[in-house]
Amino acid sequence: MKKKLLALFSIVFTVILAACGNDGETVRLGVVGENNEPWEHVRDVVAEEGIDLEIVTFSDYQTPNTALAEGDLDLNAFQTVIFLDSFNEDTGNDLTPIADTTLNPLGIYSEQVEEVTDIQEGDTITIPNDASNEGRALILLQSAGLIEVDPEKGNYPLIEDITSNPLNLDIVAIASNQTARSLSDTTAAVINVGMAVDAGYIPSEDAIFLESAEGDTEPYINAIVARPDETENETYQKIVEAYQTDEVKEIIAETTQNSSIPVW
Secondary structure: OHHHHHHHHHHHHHHHHHHHHOOOEEEEEEEEOOOOHHHHHHHHHHHOOOEEEEEEEEOOOOHHHHHHHOOOOOEEEEEEHHHHHHHHHHHOOOOEEEEEEEEOOOEEEOOOOOOHHHOOOOOEEEEEOOHHHHHHHHHHHHHOOOOEEOHHHOOOOOHHHEEEOOOOOEEEEEOHHHOOHHHHOOOEEEEOHHHHHHOOOOHHHHOOEEOOOOOOOHHHEEEEEEOHHHOOOHHHHHHHHHHOOHHHHHHHHHHHOOOOEEOO
Protein backbone atom coordinates (compact mmCIF):
# COMPACT_ATOMS: atom_id res chain seq x y z
CA MET A 1 0.00 0.00 0.00
CA LYS A 2 2.84 2.35 0.94
CA LYS A 3 4.59 1.56 -2.35
CA LYS A 4 1.42 2.40 -4.28
CA LEU A 5 1.03 5.69 -2.41
CA LEU A 6 4.69 6.56 -3.03
CA ALA A 7 4.30 5.77 -6.70
CA LEU A 8 1.14 7.86 -6.91
CA PHE A 9 2.84 10.75 -5.10
CA SER A 10 5.78 10.52 -7.49
CA ILE A 11 3.47 10.75 -10.51
CA VAL A 12 1.55 13.71 -9.06
CA PHE A 13 4.79 15.50 -8.16
CA THR A 14 6.14 14.96 -11.69
CA VAL A 15 2.96 16.37 -13.22
CA ILE A 16 3.17 19.43 -10.95
CA LEU A 17 6.78 20.04 -11.94
CA ALA A 18 5.91 19.70 -15.61
CA ALA A 19 3.06 22.15 -15.22
CA CYS A 20 5.34 24.65 -13.49
CA GLY A 21 7.92 24.24 -16.24
CA ASN A 22 5.34 25.08 -18.88
CA ASP A 23 3.92 28.04 -16.99
CA GLY A 24 5.96 30.60 -18.93
CA GLU A 25 4.91 32.58 -21.99
CA THR A 26 6.72 32.51 -25.31
CA VAL A 27 7.16 35.85 -27.09
CA ARG A 28 8.49 35.87 -30.64
CA LEU A 29 10.54 39.00 -31.36
CA GLY A 30 11.57 39.87 -34.92
CA VAL A 31 14.91 41.62 -35.50
CA VAL A 32 17.06 42.35 -38.55
CA GLY A 33 20.67 41.20 -38.74
CA GLU A 34 22.80 38.74 -36.84
CA ASN A 35 24.28 40.98 -34.14
CA ASN A 36 21.69 41.05 -31.38
CA GLU A 37 23.66 41.03 -28.15
CA PRO A 38 21.33 43.50 -26.38
CA TRP A 39 18.32 41.30 -27.09
CA GLU A 40 20.22 38.16 -26.07
CA HIS A 41 20.84 39.85 -22.72
CA VAL A 42 17.15 40.75 -22.43
CA ARG A 43 16.21 37.16 -23.28
CA ASP A 44 18.29 35.91 -20.34
CA VAL A 45 16.84 38.50 -17.97
CA VAL A 46 13.17 37.87 -18.75
CA ALA A 47 13.71 34.10 -18.64
CA GLU A 48 14.00 34.51 -14.88
CA GLU A 49 10.40 35.77 -14.91
CA GLY A 50 9.17 32.78 -16.91
CA ILE A 51 9.18 34.57 -20.27
CA ASP A 52 10.67 32.68 -23.19
CA LEU A 53 11.85 35.42 -25.56
CA GLU A 54 12.46 33.85 -28.95
CA ILE A 55 14.62 36.05 -31.19
CA VAL A 56 13.72 35.61 -34.87
CA THR A 57 16.23 37.13 -37.29
CA PHE A 58 15.46 38.53 -40.73
CA SER A 59 17.70 39.83 -43.49
CA ASP A 60 15.31 42.45 -44.91
CA TYR A 61 13.21 45.32 -43.60
CA GLN A 62 9.81 44.32 -44.97
CA THR A 63 9.19 40.79 -43.72
CA PRO A 64 9.28 41.50 -39.94
CA ASN A 65 6.35 43.92 -40.19
CA THR A 66 4.34 41.57 -42.37
CA ALA A 67 5.04 38.73 -39.94
CA LEU A 68 3.93 40.87 -36.99
CA ALA A 69 0.75 42.01 -38.72
CA GLU A 70 -0.12 38.41 -39.61
CA GLY A 71 0.52 37.11 -36.08
CA ASP A 72 3.70 35.15 -36.80
CA LEU A 73 5.56 37.49 -34.45
CA ASP A 74 4.48 39.12 -31.20
CA LEU A 75 6.88 42.07 -31.35
CA ASN A 76 9.56 43.42 -33.61
CA ALA A 77 12.45 45.81 -32.99
CA PHE A 78 14.36 46.93 -36.06
CA GLN A 79 12.81 50.04 -37.56
CA THR A 80 12.47 53.79 -37.31
CA VAL A 81 9.17 55.49 -36.60
CA ILE A 82 9.15 56.97 -40.11
CA PHE A 83 9.69 53.54 -41.65
CA LEU A 84 6.80 52.13 -39.61
CA ASP A 85 4.54 55.00 -40.63
CA SER A 86 5.32 54.31 -44.28
CA PHE A 87 4.57 50.59 -43.86
CA ASN A 88 1.26 51.28 -42.14
CA GLU A 89 0.23 53.76 -44.81
CA ASP A 90 1.14 51.41 -47.67
CA THR A 91 -0.52 48.31 -46.18
CA GLY A 92 -3.44 49.65 -44.16
CA ASN A 93 -2.03 48.26 -40.92
CA ASP A 94 -1.77 50.06 -37.60
CA LEU A 95 1.30 48.52 -36.00
CA THR A 96 2.20 50.63 -32.99
CA PRO A 97 5.42 51.59 -31.16
CA ILE A 98 5.41 50.65 -27.49
CA ALA A 99 8.93 51.85 -26.56
CA ASP A 100 11.94 53.70 -27.96
CA THR A 101 15.26 51.91 -28.39
CA THR A 102 18.08 53.65 -30.28
CA LEU A 103 18.95 56.31 -32.81
CA ASN A 104 21.04 54.65 -35.52
CA PRO A 105 22.65 57.21 -37.83
CA LEU A 106 22.88 56.37 -41.52
CA GLY A 107 26.37 56.51 -42.95
CA ILE A 108 28.09 56.89 -46.30
CA TYR A 109 30.73 54.17 -46.74
CA SER A 110 33.34 53.56 -49.40
CA GLU A 111 36.16 51.17 -50.24
CA GLN A 112 37.50 53.54 -52.89
CA VAL A 113 37.63 57.00 -51.29
CA GLU A 114 38.43 58.27 -47.81
CA GLU A 115 36.50 61.54 -47.90
CA VAL A 116 33.20 62.67 -49.39
CA THR A 117 35.16 65.35 -51.26
CA ASP A 118 37.05 62.59 -53.11
CA ILE A 119 33.88 61.46 -54.91
CA GLN A 120 34.25 62.25 -58.60
CA GLU A 121 32.12 63.16 -61.61
CA GLY A 122 29.85 60.30 -62.67
CA ASP A 123 30.57 58.07 -59.67
CA THR A 124 27.91 55.60 -58.55
CA ILE A 125 26.35 55.69 -55.07
CA THR A 126 23.84 53.09 -53.90
CA ILE A 127 21.11 53.86 -51.37
CA PRO A 128 18.30 51.82 -49.72
CA ASN A 129 15.22 51.54 -51.93
CA ASP A 130 12.36 51.61 -49.40
CA ALA A 131 10.47 54.90 -49.26
CA SER A 132 11.55 56.12 -45.83
CA ASN A 133 15.21 55.07 -46.05
CA GLU A 134 15.53 56.27 -49.65
CA GLY A 135 14.40 59.72 -48.59
CA ARG A 136 16.61 59.66 -45.52
CA ALA A 137 19.61 58.60 -47.63
CA LEU A 138 19.03 61.38 -50.15
CA ILE A 139 18.80 63.93 -47.34
CA LEU A 140 22.10 62.53 -46.00
CA LEU A 141 23.73 62.96 -49.42
CA GLN A 142 22.40 66.51 -49.43
CA SER A 143 23.92 67.12 -45.98
CA ALA A 144 27.22 65.86 -47.36
CA GLY A 145 27.06 68.51 -50.09
CA LEU A 146 26.70 66.06 -52.97
CA ILE A 147 23.14 66.81 -54.15
CA GLU A 148 20.08 68.91 -53.40
CA VAL A 149 16.52 67.61 -53.16
CA ASP A 150 13.12 69.25 -53.42
CA PRO A 151 12.37 70.63 -49.92
CA GLU A 152 8.64 70.26 -50.51
CA LYS A 153 9.06 66.46 -50.33
CA GLY A 154 9.89 66.68 -46.62
CA ASN A 155 11.28 63.40 -45.28
CA TYR A 156 10.24 61.41 -48.34
CA PRO A 157 12.16 62.63 -51.41
CA LEU A 158 12.84 60.10 -54.15
CA ILE A 159 15.65 60.00 -56.69
CA GLU A 160 13.46 61.87 -59.17
CA ASP A 161 13.17 64.69 -56.61
CA ILE A 162 16.87 65.55 -56.86
CA THR A 163 17.01 69.18 -57.99
CA SER A 164 20.78 69.59 -58.18
CA ASN A 165 23.44 66.97 -58.96
CA PRO A 166 26.58 68.91 -59.92
CA LEU A 167 28.78 65.80 -60.18
CA ASN A 168 26.19 63.92 -62.25
CA LEU A 169 26.33 61.11 -59.74
CA ASP A 170 24.59 57.86 -60.64
CA ILE A 171 22.44 57.27 -57.55
CA VAL A 172 20.94 53.79 -57.55
CA ALA A 173 18.29 52.55 -55.09
CA ILE A 174 18.68 48.88 -54.12
CA ALA A 175 17.48 46.61 -51.30
CA SER A 176 18.87 47.70 -47.92
CA ASN A 177 20.49 44.33 -47.33
CA GLN A 178 22.48 44.70 -50.55
CA THR A 179 23.95 48.16 -49.90
CA ALA A 180 27.03 46.93 -48.01
CA ARG A 181 27.68 44.23 -50.62
CA SER A 182 27.50 46.82 -53.38
CA LEU A 183 30.66 48.57 -52.16
CA SER A 184 32.87 46.32 -54.28
CA ASP A 185 31.18 47.65 -57.41
CA THR A 186 30.36 51.27 -56.51
CA THR A 187 32.20 54.32 -55.29
CA ALA A 188 30.07 54.63 -52.16
CA ALA A 189 26.91 53.39 -50.48
CA VAL A 190 24.52 54.70 -47.86
CA ILE A 191 24.14 51.91 -45.29
CA ASN A 192 22.02 51.46 -42.16
CA VAL A 193 23.95 50.93 -38.92
CA GLY A 194 22.77 47.33 -38.46
CA MET A 195 23.73 46.33 -41.99
CA ALA A 196 27.08 48.07 -41.62
CA VAL A 197 27.87 46.31 -38.35
CA ASP A 198 26.89 42.95 -39.84
CA ALA A 199 29.29 43.67 -42.71
CA GLY A 200 32.13 44.26 -40.26
CA TYR A 201 32.17 48.07 -40.23
CA ILE A 202 32.33 50.31 -37.18
CA PRO A 203 30.04 53.18 -38.22
CA SER A 204 31.59 55.78 -35.92
CA GLU A 205 35.02 55.02 -37.39
CA ASP A 206 34.49 53.66 -40.90
CA ALA A 207 31.78 55.88 -42.37
CA ILE A 208 33.18 58.68 -44.52
CA PHE A 209 30.12 60.73 -43.58
CA LEU A 210 27.71 60.01 -40.74
CA GLU A 211 24.22 61.35 -40.17
CA SER A 212 24.03 63.96 -37.43
CA ALA A 213 22.41 63.02 -34.12
CA GLU A 214 21.38 66.65 -33.64
CA GLY A 215 18.23 68.41 -34.80
CA ASP A 216 14.88 66.76 -35.51
CA THR A 217 15.78 63.10 -35.08
CA GLU A 218 12.41 61.90 -33.76
CA PRO A 219 11.31 60.31 -37.08
CA TYR A 220 14.52 58.26 -37.09
CA ILE A 221 14.26 56.82 -33.59
CA ASN A 222 13.96 53.04 -33.55
CA ALA A 223 11.14 51.38 -31.66
CA ILE A 224 9.78 48.16 -30.24
CA VAL A 225 6.54 47.55 -32.12
CA ALA A 226 3.38 45.55 -31.37
CA ARG A 227 -0.05 45.06 -32.86
CA PRO A 228 -2.39 47.92 -31.84
CA ASP A 229 -4.55 45.81 -29.53
CA GLU A 230 -1.55 44.57 -27.53
CA THR A 231 0.27 47.78 -26.64
CA GLU A 232 -0.58 47.38 -22.94
CA ASN A 233 0.35 43.70 -22.76
CA GLU A 234 2.00 43.18 -19.35
CA THR A 235 4.49 40.63 -20.65
CA TYR A 236 5.59 42.99 -23.41
CA GLN A 237 6.03 45.77 -20.86
CA LYS A 238 8.31 43.50 -18.83
CA ILE A 239 10.40 42.99 -21.95
CA VAL A 240 10.57 46.77 -22.44
CA GLU A 241 11.67 47.22 -18.82
CA ALA A 242 14.39 44.61 -19.27
CA TYR A 243 15.62 46.37 -22.42
CA GLN A 244 15.63 49.96 -21.18
CA THR A 245 18.41 49.50 -18.63
CA ASP A 246 21.96 50.73 -18.08
CA GLU A 247 23.23 47.21 -18.76
CA VAL A 248 21.74 47.27 -22.25
CA LYS A 249 23.17 50.75 -22.85
CA GLU A 250 26.62 49.37 -22.08
CA ILE A 251 26.12 46.44 -24.45
CA ILE A 252 24.96 48.77 -27.24
CA ALA A 253 27.96 51.03 -26.71
CA GLU A 254 30.37 48.09 -26.81
CA THR A 255 28.89 46.23 -29.77
CA THR A 256 28.39 49.28 -31.99
CA GLN A 257 31.43 51.28 -30.84
CA ASN A 258 29.05 54.05 -29.72
CA SER A 259 27.49 54.24 -33.19
CA SER A 260 23.97 53.47 -31.92
CA ILE A 261 22.62 55.95 -29.41
CA PRO A 262 20.16 54.77 -26.71
CA VAL A 263 17.24 57.21 -26.48
CA TRP A 264 15.32 56.19 -23.36
